[in-house]
Amino acid sequence: MEEYFSQSKLDEYLPLITDVATNVLLAIVILLVGMFIARKVNNLVCNIGKRYDKLDDTLFRFLGSLARYVVLAFVFIAVLNRFGVQTASIVALLGAAGLAVGLALQGALSNLAAGVMLLIFRPYKVGDFIDAAGRFGNVVEIDLFTTILDTFDRQQIIIPNSQIWGSQIVNHSHHPIRGVDMHFGVAYKENTDDARRVIDAVLEAHPHILKDPAPFVEVETLNNSSVDFLVRPFVKGEHYFDVLYSVPEQIKKALDAANIEIPFPHTKVILSKED
Incomplete structure (x- = not known):
């Protein structure tokens, strides 16, 4: 059983x-x-x-x-x-x-979504100089949440990706050859052809300025107290800032040596004698 x-x-x-x-x-x-x-x-x-x-x-x-x-x-x-x-x-x-x-985590997720878009469309890459979210610097790292920039004065700036994706991005390193825009004024009494020859000579002698395309030097504006030239030499991207910060002083010295006046704003006062 x-x-x-x-x-x-x-x-x-x-x-x-x-x-x-x-x-x-x-x-x-x-x-x-x-x-x-x-x-x-x-x-x-x-x-x-x-x-x-x-x-x-x-x-x-x-x-x-x-x-x-x-x-x-x-x-x-x-x-x-x-x-x-x-x-x-x-x-x-x-x-x-x-x-x-x-x-x-909606803030973090918005940065993540922006990071994904930046990594897909790649408006800039590591090593580029960019102007974004009101900041300018060299891109040293891009991750899913932030972009890290190094500035010229050796500051590290960490920017949330959502701030960059939602604003204008200027990539200064995108094109291998760039124009460098500068403005110079000479007095009305000076001969513009002479001033142009002085400026052309400075650009011709500069080691980083390209011959092709040729620099652009023309009168742009007739201001109140000066005749203003737009000067645009073309350089390789890595020499942009060298030219931007060296040429103005060289042109100033060359204009001084040629006795071409660089005016500054002034006011003329006319006194009249009453009878």
């Missing part, structure tokens, strides 16, 4: 044990396959960034990690589903948690 009851209980629990064992094995298989797929997806996305020089590795490493965790989240839900857990409530809970985190 006792042996009968033991066999009866074994027959009763055998389907349950078999079902549990099957679910455990399937869960393990799902977990292993899911982890394999997640790793492959991560590597696939990362390799896209490595394959093309114009694509940024930082962005694709982030996207690869994001894709990996999304796959793992679905794998986790599938594993729980194998054990009869109601996953609808878990999905709703994860959605609510994601919404709460998104609201709490």
Whole structure:
């Protein structure tokens, strides 16, 4: 009789044990396959960034990690589903948690979104001189949340990407050859052809100013007290600031040597004697 009851209980629990064992094995298989797929997806996305020089590795490493965790989240839900857990409530809970985190970190997420756009469209790269968000400097690092600039006076400026993406960006290093705009005024009594020859001689002698395209030197404005020249020599990008900060002094000295007056604003007072 006792042996009968033991066999009866074994027959009763055998389907349950078999079902549990099957679910455990399937869960393990799902977990292993899911982890394999997640790793492959991560590597696939990362390799896209490595394959093309114009694509940024930082962005694709982030996207690869994001894709990996999304796959793992679905794998986790599938594993729980194998054990009869109601996953609808878990999905709703994860959605609510994601919404709460998104609201709490909306500033960081806006920087992240801007960083993704900057890394995709690449309006500038490391090593460029840019003017953005009211700051000017050399780009030393671009990540998903910030852009780091070094200024000429050796300051490090960390700018949130959302401030850069939402404003005008001037990339001074985009073109290999640049024009350097400068303005010089001479007195009305001076001969403009003589002044132009003096300026041309300074530009001709400068080692960083290109002959082709030729410098542009023409009268731009007739001001109240001066005839103003627009002077635009062309240089390679790396010599832009050398020319910008050296040529004005050289032209001033050359005009002085040629006795060409550089006027300054003044007021003439005429006194009349009353009868």
